[in-house]
Amino acid sequence: MARDMFATLASPSVECKWCLWLALMTLTLICATLLAIVDKLIGHRLEAEELNLGRGQDAIKTSITKLTADVDGIGARLDALETRAKTANKPPTAxxxxxxxxxxxxxxxxxxxxxxxxxxxxxxxxxxxxxxxxxxxxxxxxxxxxxxxxxxxxxx
CATH class of the missing domain: 1.20.5 (Single alpha-helices involved in coiled-coils or other helix-helix interfaces)
Structure with a gap:
């Protein structure tokens, strides 16, 4: 069978050339379609990963903001306690x-x-x-x- 194909390719007739050209274009179209589908799938997957990364970054930023607020609150409490301690150690005024x-x-x-x-x-x-x-x-x-x-x- 392979010999017949090579023989046909070696001395093709006009009809065979059109059939080969049509077959080649069909294969090209199928490959291009498959490549487009794979490209879209990969693109969607990358977008989803970027979204997840974005959400992760937002969550990290929110956590950092909350921790900063907690640290600021603790600092304010320490300052208040320090002020109380300073006033408590002073001798009483009249x-x-x-x-x-x-x-x-x-x-x-x-x-x-x-x-x-x-x-x-x-x-x-x-x-x-x-x-x-x-x-x-x-x-x-x-x-x-x-x-x-x-x-x-x-x-x-």
Whole structure:
């Protein structure tokens, strides 16, 4: 069969030349189509990889930005702690001393108020007939820290 092809090629007729030319053009067209398909597939794959790389770069940039913000936040906290430590180690000024004394007084007064209210509530539970002034028999109707209406007898 190979001998017949070579013999035909060696002495081709006009019809055979057209058939060979048509076959050669068909093979060229098929090869060109296959090359175009392969080129598109490779191109799509490269684009997809570039996209993935772009997404990866964006993710890395975002991570770096977040880490930078975290580091800045930590730096700000350290600066605040450093400032607090510096002010805490300073001797108290008169104004700061007065502020702390006022705060202690308010705290003591609120603690004292709570303890009085608790003791009044206990007394009222024990003796509901005897009420604290302002709770039941007070004129204003609001609770006041006044003395009880009735004096409790003391044991001798």
């Amino acid at each position: 104004a700061r001393f007065e502020e702390s004394q006022d705060a202690l007084k308010k705290r003591f007064e609120s603690d004292e108020l709570r303890s009085r209210q608790a003791s009044d509530a206990e007394k009222e539970k024990k003796n509901p007939d005897r009420a604290v002034e302002g709770r039941r028999y007070g004129s204003s109707g609001s609770y006041s820290m006044a003395q009880p209406v009735f004096d409790f007898p003391t044991r001798n």
